[in-house]
Amino acid sequence: MSYYLLQALNGCAYGMLLFLLAAGLSLIFGLMDVVNLAHGGFYMLGAYLALSLVRWTGSFWIALAVVPLLTAAGGFLLEWELLRPLYRRTHLDQILLTFGVAFVLMDLARWLWGADVQSLPAPPGLDRSVLLFGTLFPVYRLFVIALGAALGLALWIVLGRTRLGATVRAGVANKEMTQALGIDIGMVFTCVFAFGTGLAGLAGVVAAPVQGVFPGVDFETLIVTLIVVVVGGLGTLKGSFWGSLLIGEADTFGKILLPQLALVIIYLVMATVLLLRPGGLFGGKTR
Amino acid sequence: MATTRRGKEGTRDGRVTRRQLIRMAAAGGAAAAGARLAGAFPVPAVLGAAPVKIGLLVSYSKVYGQLGEDITNGMTLYFDSVKWQAGGRRLTWIREDEEIDPQVGVRKARKLIEADRVDLLTGIVSTATAYAIRDMVHNSRTILIVSNAGGDQLTRARKSPFIFRVSFSSWQVSYPFGKWFYENVARAAVLTAANYAFGTESIGDFKQSFVPAGGKVLGEVYPPLNNTDYAPYIAQVEKLKPEGTYNFYSGSDAVRFIQQAAQYGLTKKTQITGAGFMVEQDVLPAEGPSALGIYSPLHWALTLQTPENLAFTRAYRERFKRDASVFAMQGFDAARVIVEALTRTNGDTSNKDRLIEAIAGVKFQSPRGPFEFDPATHNVIQTIYVRQVRQVGKTIANVVFENLGRVRDPG
Numbered sequence: 001m002s003y004y005l006l007q008a009l010n011g012c013a014y015g016m017l018l019f020l021l022a023a024g025l026s027l028i029f030g031l032m033d034v035v036n037l038a039h040g041g042f043y044m045l046g047a048y049l050a051l052s053l054v055r056w057t058g059s060f061w062i063a064l065a066v067v068p069l070l071t072a073a074g075g076f077l078l079e080w081e082l083l084r085p086l087y088r089r090t091h092l093d094q095i096l097l098t099f100g101v102a103f104v105l106m107d108l109a110r111w112l113w114g115a116d117v118q119s120l121p122a123p124p125g126l127d128r129s130v131l132l133f134g135t136l137f138p139v140y141r142l143f144v145i146a147l148g149a150a151l152g153l154a155l156w157i158v159l160g161r162t163r164l165g166a167t168v169r170a171g172v173a174n175k176e177m178t179q180a181l182g183i184d185i186g187m188v189f190t191c192v193f194a195f196g197t198g199l200a201g202l203a204g205v206v207a208a209p210v211q212g213v214f215p216g217v218d219f220e221t222l223i224v225t226l227i228v229v230v231v232g233g234l235g236t237l238k239g240s241f242w243g244s245l246l247i248g249e250a251d252t253f254g255k256i257l258l259p260q261l262a263l264v265i266i267y268l269v270m271a272t273v274l275l276l277r278p279g280g281l282f283g284g285k286t287r
Numbered sequence: 288m289a290t291t292r293r294g295k296e297g298t299r300d301g302r303v304t305r306r307q308l309i310r311m312a313a314a315g316g317a318a319a320a321g322a323r324l325a326g327a328f329p330v331p332a333v334l335g336a337a338p339v340k341i342g343l344l345v346s347y348s349k350v351y352g353q354l355g356e357d358i359t360n361g362m363t364l365y366f367d368s369v370k371w372q373a374g375g376r377r378l379t380w381i382r383e384d385e386e387i388d389p390q391v392g393v394r395k396a397r398k399l400i401e402a403d404r405v406d407l408l409t410g411i412v413s414t415a416t417a418y419a420i421r422d423m424v425h426n427s428r429t430i431l432i433v434s435n436a437g438g439d440q441l442t443r444a445r446k447s448p449f450i451f452r453v454s455f456s457s458w459q460v461s462y463p464f465g466k467w468f469y470e471n472v473a474r475a476a477v478l479t480a481a482n483y484a485f486g487t488e489s490i491g492d493f494k495q496s497f498v499p500a501g502g503k504v505l506g507e508v509y510p511p512l513n514n515t516d517y518a519p520y521i522a523q524v525e526k527l528k529p530e531g532t533y534n535f536y537s538g539s540d541a542v543r544f545i546q547q548a549a550q551y552g553l554t555k556k557t558q559i560t561g562a563g564f565m566v567e568q569d570v571l572p573a574e575g576p577s578a579l580g581i582y583s584p585l586h587w588a589l590t591l592q593t594p595e596n597l598a599f600t601r602a603y604r605e606r607f608k609r610d611a612s613v614f615a616m617q618g619f620d621a622a623r624v625i626v627e628a629l630t631r632t633n634g635d636t637s638n639k640d641r642l643i644e645a646i647a648g649v650k651f652q653s654p655r656g657p658f659e660f661d662p663a664t665h666n667v668i669q670t671i672y673v674r675q676v677r678q679v680g681k682t683i684a685n686v687v688f689e690n691l692g693r694v695r696d697p698g
Contacts, residue, residue: 003526010518115352117539119546119573129550135525136552141518211515212542212573216349220513255510255519262482263511 002133007252009132013141015248016148017210020203021221022228022240023155024196030172030235031192033091034083037098040222041105042071042197046204047213048113051120060123068202075197079190102218110215120208140209147206152241159237168192172235227266231273233283242281338377339629339636342405344395345435346412347384350513350538353569354412354614355384358434360607361618362409364599365626373626374634381405385416392416393423400429406636407432409621412614414438414485421445428639430646434621435614439488442666443698449639451646451665453624453658454617455586456696460562461489463671463691464533464584465497472558472582473531475503477524480535482509489535489562497533505529514540517547525553534561541565542573549577558582566676566685568612575683578676587613587655588674588685596654620653627651657693664698 025039046067053063078101086093121127122140129136159165170178171188179185211217224247232243247266254265261268273281343362345355359382371378381403383395392413399405400423408424409432411417417436424431425447433441433452437460442452468476478493480486487509494504506527510520524532536544541564548554554577563585566578589600589610599619603611624646631645632638650659656670671694674685 003522006522007519010516010522013518014516110348110352115347115356117350117353117542117570117573119542119575121575129552135522136550138547138550140550210543210547212539212546214350214539215352216539220515252516252519256523259509262514 006133006135006137007256008249009137009145010141011249011252012245013144013248014252015245016145017203017207018224018228018248019148019241019244020151020206021200021225022232022244023151023237024199024203025225026229026232026235026237026240027168027192028196029229031168031175032189034094034193035091035098035226036193036196037095037222038078038101038105039098039197039200039225040218040220041102042075042200043204043207043221044109044213044215044218045074045105046071046201047120047208047211047217048109048204049201050205050208051113051118051213054120060120064202064205067205068198071201071204072194072198075200076190076194078197079193083193084186084190102222106215106218109218113213115215117212117214119212120205122209144206144210148244152237155237224266227270229280231270231280233280236280236282239280239282246281336376336634338379339373339407339634340403340405341378341380341625342396342399342403342408343380343382343410344385344392344399344408344416345382345410346387347382348386351387351412354435354612355410357569357612357614358410358412358618358621360603361611361615361620362434362622364603364606364615365619365622369626373629374632376629376634378626385410385412387413387416389413389415389419393419396420396423400424400427405429407625409625410434411436414441417441418445421447421450425449430639430642432621432624432646434617438484439492439696442661442664442696446664446698448643448665451624451660453621453667455669456666457485457489457562458492458696459666459669459671459694460584460586461492461533461535462496463694464560464562464673465493465495465502466500467584467673467689467691468493468531468533468560469497469500469502472560473529474501475505475529475531477506477508477527477529477532477557478504478534479508479510479520479524479532481512481514481537481540483512485537486512486535490533493533510540510544512540515543517544518551521548521551521553525551525556529557531558531560534559534565536561537564537567538570541570545570545574545581546577554580563588563613563674563685566674567614568610569614571676571683571685579678579683581676582673583676583685584671584673584691585613585685586669586671587616588672588687590674590679590684590686591655591672592687593652593654593656595652599654616654620655620658623651623653624649661695661698664696666696666698668693668695670694 021043028034028036049067049070050063054060082097086097126140126143128139130139167183167188171185175185228243228247232239250269251266255262345358347355366378385392385395399408407430411433412435414436417438431450435454437455437457439456439458442456478490480490508520508523560582563583566581566583568589600611627649628645632641636642647660647662659668661668671691672687673689674687677686
């Protein structure tokens, strides 16, 4: 029994890692109808920047605080300069642009940091393991669960209880109407985009001690994040949260109960969810 | 990753459209970049005869990008030492990126063989790519000197007189270790590997000597390739309570597996062993103290105390400011094989049979020990060492402490 509880906890930790990424992507997609394929690139950039910052300052916590600001600034610039002129165009043009940015980021990372597989150690204090369910469990993963839950709570409060949150939700529901009410929807877009890429950077820092840092981590993670966002429903925080947990647990238990299907479990889950609820678990109208 | 695509459009009303202009500029840019890459290495003055064209096809992108660079560096180091000449001719190369995708590998190999008309092809990081180009290489009578891809069948069922391998076969690395494991580590083991050809083949090779020696396999676990979270699998291994495990992972998979195994306490509860690639120089620095104590078989180690290896590792470090790896050593030896063969044929690359005979006869003291080819399979015959990851002064390194003797792939 404790074996299954242990695995459930593993799935939860993986799910929270996914949530950090999915939250940003879902907001961007839900609000701006833009599939930001560079999201994985910002995630990877976050991990590499953390690597350099930790080497430079010696502190993981400084990196955790500073890196999201850096990637948010990067996202802000990207949206302002490159993406904005393309809103009048089709989806395809926007996707091509973000896809191109993703390739640029990948090569940039390879050029600046090399092609080696690198590693970011967990900060002292969190690099221990505790006895849980009869075996040693890394404290760092417990930290990831706590951080994910805290972020989820914070986002829920901001989105649900503040004026800013109301503005964003209104924009997701009906951007033309929101604009008609006198709100500068362009600025809201830019800020949400920057916030999304900031979250991606944060996810990069937090995941680096678990995942490792190497070129290619961007696309690997992007694919799983897209699945989570689709399963949870676009533009909803609740969807990102529960979608991440579902995928995290499905992946973990799929690996041990159905190892031959390990590679396709999460795609099967996605297909099933979409068949039953085409908008995702909590998605509203389908676009 | 840039590849130029040739579209079929002509001009519209005789004018060049903007789209074409962009395409031409892109093609021009790509060609310039390609020419720069090809001519990036210093080449000595013309010696009269046409230069030997060597096609180098390795992976420069994604997770195995470092392997491609290491192989290239190893070759550069050797070619520099002979001033890029052999058999009275200048040596030049054209480098292409196989990208880990066999389809891309086939395309690039075809380009090197048919369009660039290389005299020799070398490299190949990925076994899948090696199998994919095998027929093309054989049918076009192109000599291929493999400096990595370790798939057993490449020098067995799918061997070819034109294909030589200077690196290893997965059998050579894992088979001798099975018996050693039974005698020195544990009588029963759990086996895990990344679920792809290299991984499953290695586990099979290990079992071939472990089981007949009396070993008992408690269980086998195969995480998918590029798996992020090993926690569920580590928990499965722990449940079986083995005294020892034999594992196969490489690249980022190896880093994640070792780190997570340490975090979950697996490294303390059981003796972890694995094919040398799991703790090689490309991943050991990232694994750090988590890897301490791990036993691994391989045909080389950074700390191997042969005079050739000491010279090689020192020169490599001085030139490239980083430690050599087994891949760099393989590239170094591939370059040496090419140079020695060309010396024997006096630079003649047109008579393929003569060149094949020359290559097959090459024997020398490599950094890894005595090097020779098996005339029946064209695979290298070499010594396999057992190493353990230990703290050596300020660094963590694979220390050789046992020699499993000369190993020849059965073919």
